[in-house]
Amino acid sequence: MPFKTPIYKPSLSNNELNYVIDCVKSSWISSKGNYINRFEKMVGEYIKAKYCTSTSNGTTALHLALLALGIGENDEVITTNFTYVASTNAILMVKAKPVFCDINLEDLNINTDLIEEKISKKTKAILVTNVYGFLCDFEKIKTISKKYNLFIIEDGAESFGAVYKNRKSGTLGDISTFSFFGNKTITTGEGGMVICKNKKHFELIKKLKNQGNSNIKTYYHDIMGYNYRMTNIQAAIGCAQMEALESILKKKSDIYNYYKDNLEKEIQFLTELNNTIPSYWMTPIVFKSIMIKRRVENALNLNGVETRPFFTPIDLLPFYEEDKIKSAKNIYKRGLLLPSFPDLKKTELEKICEIINNNR
Numbered sequence: 001m002p003f004k005t006p007i008y009k010p011s012l013s014n015n016e017l018n019y020v021i022d023c024v025k026s027s028w029i030s031s032k033g034n035y036i037n038r039f040e041k042m043v044g045e046y047i048k049a050k051y052c053t054s055t056s057n058g059t060t061a062l063h064l065a066l067l068a069l070g071i072g073e074n075d076e077v078i079t080t081n082f083t084y085v086a087s088t089n090a091i092l093m094v095k096a097k098p099v100f101c102d103i104n105l106e107d108l109n110i111n112t113d114l115i116e117e118k119i120s121k122k123t124k125a126i127l128v129t130n131v132y133g134f135l136c137d138f139e140k141i142k143t144i145s146k147k148y149n150l151f152i153i154e155d156g157a158e159s160f161g162a163v164y165k166n167r168k169s170g171t172l173g174d175i176s177t178f179s180f181f182g183n184k185t186i187t188t189g190e191g192g193m194v195i196c197k198n199k200k201h202f203e204l205i206k207k208l209k210n211q212g213n214s215n216i217k218t219y220y221h222d223i224m225g226y227n228y229r230m231t232n233i234q235a236a237i238g239c240a241q242m243e244a245l246e247s248i249l250k251k252k253s254d255i256y257n258y259y260k261d262n263l264e265k266e267i268q269f270l271t272e273l274n275n276t277i278p279s280y281w282m283t284p285i286v287f288k289s290i291m292i293k294r295r296v297e298n299a300l301n302l303n304g305v306e307t308r309p310f311f312t313p314i315d316l317l318p319f320y321e322e323d324k325i326k327s328a329k330n331i332y333k334r335g336l337l338l339p340s341f342p343d344l345k346k347t348e349l350e351k352i353c354e355i356i357n358n359n360r
Protein backbone atom coordinates (compact mmCIF):
# COMPACT_ATOMS: atom_id res chain seq x y z
CA MET A 1 0.00 0.00 0.00
CA PRO A 2 1.45 3.39 -0.86
CA PHE A 3 2.20 5.69 2.04
CA LYS A 4 0.10 8.82 2.49
CA THR A 5 3.31 10.78 2.92
CA PRO A 6 5.99 9.27 0.66
CA ILE A 7 9.69 9.68 1.32
CA TYR A 8 9.96 11.64 -1.90
CA LYS A 9 8.09 12.84 -4.95
CA PRO A 10 9.28 15.25 -7.58
CA SER A 11 7.70 18.67 -7.92
CA LEU A 12 6.50 18.80 -11.54
CA SER A 13 3.98 21.63 -11.59
CA ASN A 14 6.02 24.17 -13.54
CA ASN A 15 6.77 24.00 -17.28
CA GLU A 16 7.54 20.27 -17.35
CA LEU A 17 4.35 19.27 -19.16
CA ASN A 18 4.50 22.14 -21.68
CA TYR A 19 8.05 21.28 -22.67
CA VAL A 20 7.33 17.55 -22.98
CA ILE A 21 4.32 18.32 -25.21
CA ASP A 22 6.63 20.50 -27.28
CA CYS A 23 9.02 17.53 -27.78
CA VAL A 24 6.21 15.24 -28.89
CA LYS A 25 4.60 17.80 -31.20
CA SER A 26 7.93 18.65 -32.82
CA SER A 27 8.86 14.92 -33.00
CA TRP A 28 12.23 15.53 -31.28
CA ILE A 29 11.86 12.78 -28.72
CA SER A 30 15.19 10.98 -29.00
CA SER A 31 18.68 12.14 -28.05
CA LYS A 32 18.87 15.04 -30.46
CA GLY A 33 16.99 18.29 -29.98
CA ASN A 34 17.17 21.77 -28.54
CA TYR A 35 16.37 20.94 -24.95
CA ILE A 36 19.56 18.94 -24.52
CA ASN A 37 21.86 21.88 -25.24
CA ARG A 38 19.60 24.18 -23.30
CA PHE A 39 19.62 21.95 -20.22
CA GLU A 40 23.40 21.51 -20.33
CA LYS A 41 23.80 25.26 -20.66
CA MET A 42 21.42 26.01 -17.79
CA VAL A 43 23.25 23.64 -15.45
CA GLY A 44 26.64 24.97 -16.62
CA GLU A 45 25.63 28.58 -15.98
CA TYR A 46 24.19 27.72 -12.58
CA ILE A 47 27.23 25.86 -11.27
CA LYS A 48 29.65 28.05 -13.26
CA ALA A 49 31.23 25.27 -15.29
CA LYS A 50 32.21 25.29 -18.92
CA TYR A 51 32.26 21.59 -19.78
CA CYS A 52 28.96 19.87 -18.96
CA THR A 53 27.50 16.95 -20.88
CA SER A 54 24.27 15.12 -20.13
CA THR A 55 24.00 11.33 -19.73
CA SER A 56 21.33 8.66 -19.45
CA ASN A 57 21.68 8.48 -15.65
CA GLY A 58 24.04 9.12 -12.74
CA THR A 59 25.60 5.67 -12.90
CA THR A 60 26.62 6.04 -16.54
CA ALA A 61 27.95 9.51 -15.68
CA LEU A 62 30.27 7.94 -13.09
CA HIS A 63 31.32 5.18 -15.49
CA LEU A 64 32.22 7.79 -18.11
CA ALA A 65 34.18 9.81 -15.54
CA LEU A 66 36.38 6.84 -14.65
CA LEU A 67 36.81 5.83 -18.30
CA ALA A 68 37.83 9.35 -19.30
CA LEU A 69 40.48 9.44 -16.58
CA GLY A 70 41.91 6.21 -17.96
CA ILE A 71 41.28 4.26 -14.76
CA GLY A 72 41.16 0.50 -15.27
CA GLU A 73 42.63 -2.85 -14.37
CA ASN A 74 45.31 -2.84 -11.64
CA ASP A 75 44.37 0.68 -10.55
CA GLU A 76 43.03 1.58 -7.13
CA VAL A 77 40.47 4.22 -6.30
CA ILE A 78 40.05 5.48 -2.74
CA THR A 79 36.43 5.87 -1.70
CA THR A 80 34.18 5.20 1.30
CA ASN A 81 31.94 2.29 2.15
CA PHE A 82 29.07 4.66 2.97
CA THR A 83 27.48 5.80 -0.28
CA TYR A 84 24.96 4.66 -2.84
CA VAL A 85 26.08 1.41 -4.44
CA ALA A 86 26.31 2.89 -7.97
CA SER A 87 29.17 5.09 -6.84
CA THR A 88 31.38 2.14 -5.89
CA ASN A 89 30.09 -0.11 -8.67
CA ALA A 90 31.44 2.39 -11.21
CA ILE A 91 34.93 1.49 -9.96
CA LEU A 92 34.20 -2.21 -10.56
CA MET A 93 32.74 -1.38 -13.98
CA VAL A 94 36.20 -0.27 -15.16
CA LYS A 95 37.78 -3.29 -13.39
CA ALA A 96 39.65 -1.13 -10.86
CA LYS A 97 39.75 -1.80 -7.13
CA PRO A 98 37.83 0.29 -4.58
CA VAL A 99 39.90 0.95 -1.46
CA PHE A 100 37.69 1.96 1.44
CA CYS A 101 38.58 4.85 3.72
CA ASP A 102 36.58 5.42 6.91
CA ILE A 103 34.06 8.26 7.35
CA ASN A 104 33.39 10.96 9.95
CA LEU A 105 30.41 10.30 12.21
CA GLU A 106 29.47 14.00 12.10
CA ASP A 107 28.74 14.21 8.37
CA LEU A 108 29.12 10.62 7.11
CA ASN A 109 31.69 11.82 4.57
CA ILE A 110 35.26 10.67 3.97
CA ASN A 111 37.60 11.18 6.94
CA THR A 112 40.40 13.10 5.26
CA ASP A 113 42.87 12.32 8.08
CA LEU A 114 42.79 8.67 7.03
CA ILE A 115 43.18 9.04 3.26
CA GLU A 116 46.99 9.10 3.08
CA GLU A 117 47.45 5.72 4.76
CA LYS A 118 45.26 4.19 2.03
CA ILE A 119 47.42 5.45 -0.83
CA SER A 120 49.60 2.94 -2.68
CA LYS A 121 51.57 2.94 -5.92
CA LYS A 122 48.40 1.80 -7.67
CA THR A 123 46.17 4.63 -6.45
CA LYS A 124 44.87 6.77 -9.31
CA ALA A 125 41.95 8.70 -7.86
CA ILE A 126 39.82 9.62 -4.87
CA LEU A 127 36.11 9.19 -5.55
CA VAL A 128 33.95 10.91 -2.96
CA THR A 129 30.20 11.28 -2.54
CA ASN A 130 28.69 14.29 -0.80
CA VAL A 131 26.50 12.01 1.29
CA TYR A 132 22.88 13.17 1.68
CA GLY A 133 23.96 16.55 0.23
CA PHE A 134 26.59 17.43 2.86
CA LEU A 135 29.89 18.46 1.31
CA CYS A 136 33.22 16.70 1.83
CA ASP A 137 36.32 18.59 2.91
CA PHE A 138 37.53 19.33 -0.62
CA GLU A 139 40.36 21.62 0.45
CA LYS A 140 42.02 18.76 2.32
CA ILE A 141 41.22 16.29 -0.45
CA LYS A 142 42.78 18.68 -2.95
CA THR A 143 45.98 19.03 -0.90
CA ILE A 144 46.35 15.25 -0.75
CA SER A 145 45.53 14.75 -4.42
CA LYS A 146 48.17 17.31 -5.41
CA LYS A 147 50.82 15.75 -3.21
CA TYR A 148 50.28 12.27 -4.67
CA ASN A 149 49.14 13.31 -8.16
CA LEU A 150 45.67 11.78 -7.93
CA PHE A 151 42.44 12.69 -9.66
CA ILE A 152 39.41 13.79 -7.66
CA ILE A 153 36.02 12.49 -8.74
CA GLU A 154 33.07 14.21 -7.07
CA ASP A 155 29.86 12.18 -6.99
CA GLY A 156 27.42 15.07 -6.64
CA ALA A 157 24.29 12.97 -7.17
CA GLU A 158 22.91 14.11 -3.81
CA SER A 159 24.44 17.57 -3.61
CA PHE A 160 23.04 19.50 -6.57
CA GLY A 161 22.71 23.10 -5.34
CA ALA A 162 25.16 22.71 -2.43
CA VAL A 163 27.85 25.37 -2.01
CA TYR A 164 31.47 24.97 -0.88
CA LYS A 165 33.12 28.33 -0.14
CA ASN A 166 31.34 30.10 -3.02
CA ARG A 167 31.83 27.18 -5.39
CA LYS A 168 28.95 24.98 -6.40
CA SER A 169 28.89 21.21 -6.10
CA GLY A 170 29.66 19.87 -9.55
CA THR A 171 32.85 21.92 -9.80
CA LEU A 172 34.73 20.40 -6.87
CA GLY A 173 36.40 17.47 -8.63
CA ASP A 174 38.58 17.07 -11.71
CA ILE A 175 35.42 15.41 -12.93
CA SER A 176 32.08 15.69 -11.14
CA THR A 177 28.81 13.91 -11.78
CA PHE A 178 25.12 14.43 -11.06
CA SER A 179 22.09 12.16 -11.10
CA PHE A 180 18.64 13.42 -12.02
CA PHE A 181 16.68 10.37 -10.87
CA GLY A 182 13.08 11.00 -9.73
CA ASN A 183 14.00 11.60 -6.09
CA LYS A 184 17.03 13.81 -6.63
CA THR A 185 16.98 17.59 -6.02
CA ILE A 186 16.07 18.21 -9.64
CA THR A 187 14.96 15.40 -11.89
CA THR A 188 14.72 14.39 -15.53
CA GLY A 189 13.06 11.05 -14.69
CA GLU A 190 16.28 9.18 -15.27
CA GLY A 191 19.31 11.23 -16.19
CA GLY A 192 22.74 12.43 -15.26
CA MET A 193 25.53 14.84 -16.08
CA VAL A 194 29.31 14.83 -16.22
CA ILE A 195 31.22 18.05 -15.57
CA CYS A 196 34.91 18.29 -16.48
CA LYS A 197 37.65 20.76 -15.66
CA ASN A 198 39.67 19.64 -18.63
CA LYS A 199 38.53 20.00 -22.25
CA LYS A 200 40.21 16.75 -23.31
CA HIS A 201 38.24 14.74 -20.76
CA PHE A 202 35.08 16.51 -21.89
CA GLU A 203 35.61 15.70 -25.57
CA LEU A 204 36.42 12.08 -24.76
CA ILE A 205 33.28 11.71 -22.62
CA LYS A 206 31.08 13.13 -25.38
CA LYS A 207 32.55 10.58 -27.75
CA LEU A 208 32.31 7.66 -25.30
CA LYS A 209 28.65 8.33 -24.53
CA ASN A 210 27.88 8.40 -28.25
CA GLN A 211 29.21 4.99 -29.42
CA GLY A 212 32.72 6.29 -29.96
CA ASN A 213 31.60 8.11 -33.10
CA SER A 214 34.39 9.91 -34.86
CA ASN A 215 33.58 13.28 -36.29
CA ILE A 216 35.25 12.23 -39.53
CA LYS A 217 32.69 10.03 -41.25
CA THR A 218 29.40 8.31 -40.51
CA TYR A 219 29.65 4.81 -39.04
CA TYR A 220 33.31 5.22 -38.37
CA HIS A 221 33.94 4.67 -34.66
CA ASP A 222 37.51 5.27 -33.60
CA ILE A 223 37.04 3.93 -30.06
CA MET A 224 34.64 1.51 -28.40
CA GLY A 225 31.88 3.59 -26.89
CA TYR A 226 28.48 3.28 -25.27
CA ASN A 227 25.00 4.65 -25.71
CA TYR A 228 24.79 6.74 -22.55
CA ARG A 229 22.88 9.67 -24.02
CA MET A 230 20.06 11.66 -22.44
CA THR A 231 16.89 12.14 -24.49
CA ASN A 232 15.37 15.47 -25.47
CA ILE A 233 12.27 14.62 -23.40
CA GLN A 234 14.40 14.08 -20.31
CA ALA A 235 16.24 17.35 -20.95
CA ALA A 236 12.91 19.16 -21.48
CA ILE A 237 11.84 18.15 -17.98
CA GLY A 238 15.27 19.19 -16.74
CA CYS A 239 14.91 22.69 -18.22
CA ALA A 240 11.59 23.17 -16.42
CA GLN A 241 13.19 21.88 -13.21
CA MET A 242 16.06 24.35 -13.56
CA GLU A 243 13.55 27.20 -13.89
CA ALA A 244 12.08 26.12 -10.54
CA LEU A 245 15.43 25.35 -8.88
CA GLU A 246 15.69 28.26 -6.45
CA SER A 247 12.20 27.61 -5.17
CA ILE A 248 12.86 23.85 -4.84
CA LEU A 249 16.08 24.47 -2.88
CA LYS A 250 14.42 27.00 -0.58
CA LYS A 251 11.51 24.68 0.21
CA LYS A 252 13.89 21.83 0.97
CA SER A 253 16.08 23.88 3.27
CA ASP A 254 12.95 25.13 5.10
CA ILE A 255 11.82 21.52 5.58
CA TYR A 256 15.22 20.49 6.92
CA ASN A 257 15.28 23.41 9.33
CA TYR A 258 11.76 22.70 10.50
CA TYR A 259 12.82 19.19 11.48
CA LYS A 260 15.94 20.52 13.15
CA ASP A 261 14.01 23.09 15.18
CA ASN A 262 11.18 20.79 16.18
CA LEU A 263 12.74 17.41 16.94
CA GLU A 264 13.97 16.70 20.46
CA LYS A 265 17.58 17.57 21.08
CA GLU A 266 18.91 14.05 21.66
CA ILE A 267 18.18 13.20 18.04
CA GLN A 268 21.39 13.76 16.09
CA PHE A 269 21.54 15.78 12.87
CA LEU A 270 24.57 15.89 10.61
CA THR A 271 26.92 18.86 10.90
CA GLU A 272 28.02 20.71 7.81
CA LEU A 273 31.58 22.00 7.42
CA ASN A 274 32.23 25.71 7.95
CA ASN A 275 31.55 27.84 4.88
CA THR A 276 29.45 25.18 3.19
CA ILE A 277 25.74 24.98 2.47
CA PRO A 278 24.34 21.45 2.03
CA SER A 279 21.73 20.74 -0.65
CA TYR A 280 19.35 19.40 2.04
CA TRP A 281 18.50 16.56 -0.33
CA MET A 282 17.21 14.31 2.45
CA THR A 283 16.89 14.77 6.19
CA PRO A 284 19.05 12.13 7.88
CA ILE A 285 18.65 11.69 11.64
CA VAL A 286 20.50 9.39 14.02
CA PHE A 287 19.06 7.86 17.20
CA LYS A 288 20.88 6.78 20.35
CA SER A 289 20.01 3.10 19.84
CA ILE A 290 18.74 0.70 17.19
CA MET A 291 15.73 0.02 19.41
CA ILE A 292 14.61 3.64 19.47
CA LYS A 293 15.13 3.93 15.74
CA ARG A 294 12.95 0.86 15.10
CA ARG A 295 10.21 2.18 17.40
CA VAL A 296 10.11 5.55 15.64
CA GLU A 297 10.29 3.95 12.20
CA ASN A 298 7.34 1.65 13.00
CA ALA A 299 5.26 4.47 14.42
CA LEU A 300 5.86 6.64 11.35
CA ASN A 301 5.12 3.82 8.91
CA LEU A 302 1.93 2.80 10.76
CA ASN A 303 0.80 6.41 10.49
CA GLY A 304 1.28 6.49 6.73
CA VAL A 305 4.70 8.15 6.69
CA GLU A 306 7.35 6.49 4.56
CA THR A 307 10.96 6.46 5.79
CA ARG A 308 14.22 5.14 4.40
CA PRO A 309 17.05 3.40 6.20
CA PHE A 310 20.64 4.60 5.76
CA PHE A 311 22.80 2.94 3.11
CA THR A 312 24.03 -0.55 3.91
CA PRO A 313 27.83 -0.21 4.11
CA ILE A 314 29.06 -1.24 0.68
CA ASP A 315 31.55 -3.79 2.01
CA LEU A 316 28.67 -5.72 3.59
CA LEU A 317 27.17 -6.38 0.14
CA PRO A 318 27.80 -9.92 -1.14
CA PHE A 319 29.80 -8.89 -4.22
CA TYR A 320 32.28 -6.80 -2.22
CA GLU A 321 34.91 -8.07 0.15
CA GLU A 322 34.23 -7.09 3.74
CA ASP A 323 36.67 -4.57 5.12
CA LYS A 324 37.53 -3.65 8.71
CA ILE A 325 35.99 -0.20 8.32
CA LYS A 326 34.04 0.60 11.46
CA SER A 327 32.18 3.93 11.49
CA ALA A 328 29.47 3.26 8.93
CA LYS A 329 28.71 -0.10 10.55
CA ASN A 330 28.38 1.61 13.91
CA ILE A 331 25.87 4.17 12.68
CA TYR A 332 23.81 2.88 9.77
CA LYS A 333 21.33 0.83 11.79
CA ARG A 334 20.54 3.84 13.96
CA GLY A 335 19.88 6.19 11.07
CA LEU A 336 16.66 7.16 9.34
CA LEU A 337 15.81 9.40 6.39
CA LEU A 338 12.69 11.55 6.67
CA PRO A 339 10.38 12.80 3.90
CA SER A 340 12.01 15.88 2.39
CA PHE A 341 10.28 16.57 -0.93
CA PRO A 342 9.61 20.19 -1.93
CA ASP A 343 5.81 20.01 -1.72
CA LEU A 344 5.69 18.42 1.74
CA LYS A 345 3.02 20.31 3.70
CA LYS A 346 3.46 22.05 7.04
CA THR A 347 0.69 19.90 8.56
CA GLU A 348 2.52 16.74 7.49
CA LEU A 349 5.77 18.06 8.96
CA GLU A 350 4.04 18.83 12.27
CA LYS A 351 2.57 15.33 12.36
CA ILE A 352 5.92 13.67 11.59
CA CYS A 353 7.73 15.60 14.33
CA GLU A 354 5.01 14.81 16.83
CA ILE A 355 5.19 11.08 16.09
CA ILE A 356 8.99 11.06 16.38
CA ASN A 357 9.04 13.06 19.61
CA ASN A 358 6.36 10.84 21.17
CA ASN A 359 8.13 7.58 20.35
CA ARG A 360 11.77 8.37 20.94
Ligand SMILES: *Cc1c(COP(=O)(O)O)cnc(C)c1O
Nearest residue numbers: 057058059084086087157179181
Ligand atom coordinates in the same frame (compact mmCIF):
# COMPACT_ATOMS: atom_id res chain seq x y z
C1 LIG B 1 21.41 8.43 -7.13
C2 LIG B 1 22.85 8.21 -6.96
C3 LIG B 1 23.67 7.70 -7.99
C4 LIG B 1 23.16 7.05 -9.23
O1 LIG B 1 22.33 7.74 -10.01
P1 LIG B 1 21.31 7.04 -11.01
O2 LIG B 1 20.84 8.22 -11.80
O3 LIG B 1 20.24 6.39 -10.20
O4 LIG B 1 22.06 6.08 -11.86
C5 LIG B 1 25.04 7.65 -7.79
N1 LIG B 1 25.58 8.05 -6.63
C6 LIG B 1 24.84 8.52 -5.62
C7 LIG B 1 25.53 8.97 -4.39
C8 LIG B 1 23.45 8.60 -5.74
O5 LIG B 1 22.73 9.04 -4.70
